[in-house]
Amino acid sequence: MRKDVRILLVGEPKVGKTSLIMSLVSEEFPDEVPLRAEEITIPADVTPERVPTHIVDYSEAEQSDEQLYQEISKANVICIVYSVNNKKSIEKVTSHWIPLINERTDKDSRVPLILVGNKSDLVEHSSMETILPIMNQYSEIETCVECSAKNLKNISELFYYAQKAVLHPTGPLYSPEEKEMKPSCIKALTRIFKISDLDNDGILNDNELNFFQRTCFNIPLAPQALEDVKNVVRKNMSDGVKDNGLTLKGFLFLHTLFIQRGRHETTWTVLRRFGYDDDLELTQEYLFPLLKIPPDCTTELNHNAYLFLQSVFDKHDKDRDCALSPDELKDLFKVFPYMPWGPDVNNTVCTNEQGWITYQGYLSQWTLTTYLDVQRCLEYLGYLGYSIIQEQESQAAAITVTRNKRIDLQKKQTQRSVFRCNVLGARGSGKSGFLQGFLGRNLVRQKKIREDHKSYYAISTTYVYGQEKYLLLHEVLPDFEFLSEADLACDVVCLVYDISNPCSFEYCAKVYKKHYMDSKTPCVIISAKSDLHEARQYYSLSPLDFCRKHKLHPPQLFTCNTAEAPSKDIYTKLTTMAMYPHMTQADLKNSTFWLRASVGATVFAVLGFAMYKALLKQR
Numbered sequence: 001m002r003k004d005v006r007i008l009l010v011g012e013p014k015v016g017k018t019s020l021i022m023s024l025v026s027e028e029f030p031d032e033v034p035l036r037a038e039e040i041t042i043p044a045d046v047t048p049e050r051v052p053t054h055i056v057d058y059s060e061a062e063q064s065d066e067q068l069y070q071e072i073s074k075a076n077v078i079c080i081v082y083s084v085n086n087k088k089s090i091e092k093v094t095s096h097w098i099p100l101i102n103e104r105t106d107k108d109s110r111v112p113l114i115l116v117g118n119k120s121d122l123v124e125h126s127s128m129e130t131i132l133p134i135m136n137q138y139s140e141i142e143t144c145v146e147c148s149a150k151n152l153k154n155i156s157e158l159f160y161y162a163q164k165a166v167l168h169p170t171g172p173l174y175s176p177e178e179k180e181m182k183p184s185c186i187k188a189l190t191r192i193f194k195i196s197d198l199d200n201d202g203i204l205n206d207n208e209l210n211f212f213q214r215t216c217f218n219i220p221l222a223p224q225a226l227e228d229v230k231n232v233v234r235k236n237m238s239d240g241v242k243d244n245g246l247t248l249k250g251f252l253f254l255h256t257l258f259i260q261r262g263r264h265e266t267t268w269t270v271l272r273r274f275g276y277d278d279d280l281e282l283t284q285e286y287l288f289p290l291l292k293i294p295p296d297c298t299t300e301l302n303h304n305a306y307l308f309l310q311s312v313f314d315k316h317d318k319d320r321d322c323a324l325s326p327d328e329l330k331d332l333f334k335v336f337p338y339m340p341w342g343p344d345v346n347n348t349v350c351t352n353e354q355g356w357i358t359y360q361g362y363l364s365q366w367t368l369t370t371y372l373d374v375q376r377c378l379e380y381l382g383y384l385g386y387s388i389i390q391e392q393e394s395q396a397a398a399i400t401v402t403r404n405k406r407i408d409l410q411k412k413q414t415q416r417s418v419f420r421c422n423v424l425g426a427r428g429s430g431k432s433g434f435l436q437g438f439l440g441r442n443l444v445r446q447k448k449i450r451e452d453h454k455s456y457y458a459i460s461t462t463y464v465y466g467q468e469k470y471l472l473l474h475e476v477l478p479d480f481e482f483l484s485e486a487d488l489a490c491d492v493v494c495l496v497y498d499i500s501n502p503c504s505f506e507y508c509a510k511v512y513k514k515h516y517m518d519s520k521t522p523c524v525i526i527s528a529k530s531d532l533h534e535a536r537q538y539y540s541l542s543p544l545d546f547c548r549k550h551k552l553h554p555p556q557l558f559t560c561n562t563a564e565a566p567s568k569d570i571y572t573k574l575t576t577m578a579m580y581p582h583m584t585q586a587d588l589k590n591s592t593f594w595l596r597a598s599v600g601a602t603v604f605a606v607l608g609f610a611m612y613k614a615l616l617k618q619r
């Protein structure tokens with residue numbers, strides 16, 4: 001909302017502009033007034049909308065045209081005052097004042113006007129009959145009011161309307177010509193409806209209406225008031241209320257009604273609560289709250305955020321198959337201004353047999369976005385209304401910034417739950433296959449992936465000692481010169497070579513020596529395509545000897561040319577190494593260590609699924 005409001009009064013001489021201002025300030029009618037009142041500022045706490053308000057008088061006798069034009073361009077709202085007993089002063093409203101003001105303001109950002117008929121104490125009849133056609137002719141006229149500086153009638157109302165015209169403008173919401181809400185307003189309110197419709201049945205039931213009311217206005221609706229609202233809608237349309245709840249149509253109707261009755265501050269309160277600015281765009285502060293991320297720290301979603309995302313998933317997984325069909329996914333992202341996930345996402349996370357993103361895959365993709373691009377994650381959470389539904393200060397409340405990795409290394413433990421593994425290897429060595437294997441896809445399944453739907457990331461969960469962790473695999477392009485610090489930073493490294501290609505190991509050896517030999521990052525050599533015939537590598541050392549020499553874990557055989565999903569063991573190993581980088585190779589070679597890690601994996605994989613099923617049943 002604006003920080004202050006500047007109200008300018010104009011009109012023919014002697015219509016009572018100065019008297020109106022003096023009456024407001026002194027609460028009595030001054031018999032004598034100066035030609036022009038000094039500019040006065042009303043402090044925020046005594047104005048109805050709690051914003052400082054400047055009131056500026058104009059006097060033809062004291063001011064030049066140039067001064068008048070300057071004031072017009074500075075004003076946020078202009079009151080054109082006429083005297084109800086003076087026909088000429090009314091005529092001048094359209095013949096002189098409105099054109100003069102419009103000439104000096106942009107067509108797209110016209111200042112709102114208020115027509116003020118003063119000296120109502122002098123006449124029996126209202127001037128409304130003459131004024132209404134003018135109101136219909138000029139959409140920039142916000143409202144009109146008849147008042148009397150002498151009787152102090154409607155004086156504070158007049159300044160309240162002026163304030164309201166600035167703070168809660170009708171322009172962006174409503175088209176007076178068409179007598180309906182503008183498309184951008186309908187769009188915003190539709191999004192708000194979707195977010196507030198917590199069970200996504202297209203109806204706001206009493207619970208949802210109460211929650212909505214409490215979030216927007218900080219007070220619950222009395223049961224009777226709730227019924228009254230529904231009755232108003234029922235009376236006006238047949239499909240505004242369904243199953244005793246408000247449909248989108250009914251919801252939009254109510255807001256049209258508010259606006260038509262001059263209560264557009266109600267609609268504005270709702271819009272602002274959901275993050276909209278005066279142009280009905282989501283504000284930067286709403287979408288991108290400040291979040292400091294020190295170096296060597298990563299970003300993860302916290303428990304509360306996962307619960308929220310789970311509820312969003314639930315509300316869109318209509319057929320309860322624990323996956324989002326293309327239609328369900330489209331519906332989920334209807335509250336976004338664009339579709340955030342492209343087809344590559346389906347090749348970044350786990351999908352079901354139909355290729356649809358599963359519950360687990362959905363959470364994985366969120367985890368990936370949070371890790372790689374936290375600003376984007378904040379933006380997306382903003383579209384979903386996270387801070388509103390979860391009653392948080394901002395979207396930033398969803399994020400855990402992990403502690404500096406150096407402290408983790410010193411303390412030999414970590415609280416992180418997302419680990420990054422860079423996968424490097426020569427062209428064609430099997431990196432992509434290794435990534436897709438993590439998503440449970442064998443070679444036959446991988447062959448179906450379209451080239452333009454490929455992803456250089458794969459993320460899913462593994463279980464280390466029964467704890468669920470995310471492992472994020474990143475395929476690094478093998479162009480040597482382009483490897484930047486950021487490309488190389490990670491928690492564990494996979495160096496992949498193709499056992500059937502004698503030229504492929506050299507790349508691994510080179511990368512290792514150049515980038516990782518002296519780093520603390522654990523490295524694993526992957527012997528990919530282990531189903532093929534092994535060729536002798538053209539390199540001074542065999543892969544096994546190379547590993548011995550550099551005290552690395554022996555090369556790990558891997559193939560995705562399997563009948564079923566490729567084995568998950570290697571990914572659990574990688575996660576374990578990422579979590580415990582200080583463990584020596586001897587520790588890691590110890591078979592019971594791996595056994596404990598992988599037993600945990602099965603137990604928890606089953607439990608995790610069972611728990612999700614149980615949650616679904618509860619609903």
Ligand code: GTP
Nearest residue numbers: 012013014015016017018019035059119148149150
């Ligand atoms: P300029 O500064 O010359 O442009 O005039 P103004 O619009 O500021 O008018 P001003 O307040 O000086 O009032 C003009 C005359 O109208 C004064 O004699 C006021 O006392 C009288 N007047 C102002 N308001 C009212 C009103 O509500 N009722 C009656 N009866 N007289 C009013």
Ligand code: MG
Nearest residue numbers: 018035036059
């Ligand atoms: Mg005056």
